[in-house]
Amino acid sequence: MTANILFAGHPDAWPAYEPLLKAELARLGVDSDLRNEFAPEEVDYIVYAPSGPVSDFTPFTRLKAVLSLWAGVEKIVPVVPAELPLTRMVDSGLEQGMTEWVVGHTLRYHLGMDAHILGQNGHWEPKAPPLAKDRSVTVLGLGALGTASAKALAVLGFQVSGWSRSQKDIAGITCHSGAEGLKAALAQAEIVILLLPDTPATENTLNAETLALLPKGARILNPGRGPLIDDDALLAALDSGQVGHDTLDVFRVEPLPPEHPYWAHPNVTVTPHIASETRESTAAEVIAENIRRTEAGEPLLHLVDRSLGY
Ligand code: NAP
8 A cells, every 4th residue: 555654844854855755765665655745634654843834643543653853852752642653863964963063072172172273362382182092071872873972982082981871881982871870970071972862851960969070170062952951050060160161052942042141151152053963865764764664564763762752
């Protein structure tokens, strides 16, 4: 039977996705009809983003799965009926983009680029940075993006630790889990990178108590989600010098409101949620493969665990 697929991502993305998805579905031999408009009761699969046209799933009475174009699903989990399979986006383009953002901003801190490029004010003050092997970096979240980023940092020679819900064993990374593991992961962290999902269990992972565990002057990169950090606690830690500098890509409210203190703080860099984005060509492969799997009765890749919220 023909699988009817509704593209319900952002309307501007349809022209790019249509030929890529159609080609990939044909390559995989999936008998399908892909459109950006369908009578809801005829739809088998929704390719989904919250920025698209679908917010109410009740008219879609024969859906087999919802396939998210986004990696972070905190806005999607509450709206997709719990009994429907929901997959999130894991693809090589997202991993490569995030790895580049994390490595670039880590090297800015590690090499002291601001001091050497911007801050000399005509003074010749040679102070070489340590080697990466003498710099400790911690990645909170060792999923698709955290693991890819941690591995790239380890290749550069950094001492890399990571923390996740379940215990991992990754070559070259010191892996921690659980509440005690978080303390151990933070205690040595000169640079902390947040790549956790936004769930009730991860909210305010960095708070007054956990920020106090960091070595004084630690740097923080947050390309994960805004609610992972208690903003008031972070601003206090910046003002006391406990935290030396942050680079924040994600916020509780986006766009970050003009009056937010992060904009004006001298020790905060704001980037506008650009750390990594879903790339159409690699995303189309993942979506088409999951439709093929469902039609063939095989298990879906990258299923969201609805009880955990990621
Ligand atoms: P993922 O594969 O689901 O990995 C999530 C990691 O967080 C896993 O290691 C997981 O542990 C860990 N984790 C979850 N809950 C935890 C808890 N309560 N305590 C400790 N560890 C916990 O997700 P991903 O693909 O790497 O993406 C991570 C996040 O990046 C996304 O959720 C999204 O918010 C964000 N993101 C941002 C951008 C951007 O442009 N800024 C782009 C894409 C994604 P287990 O391994 O034990 O499950």
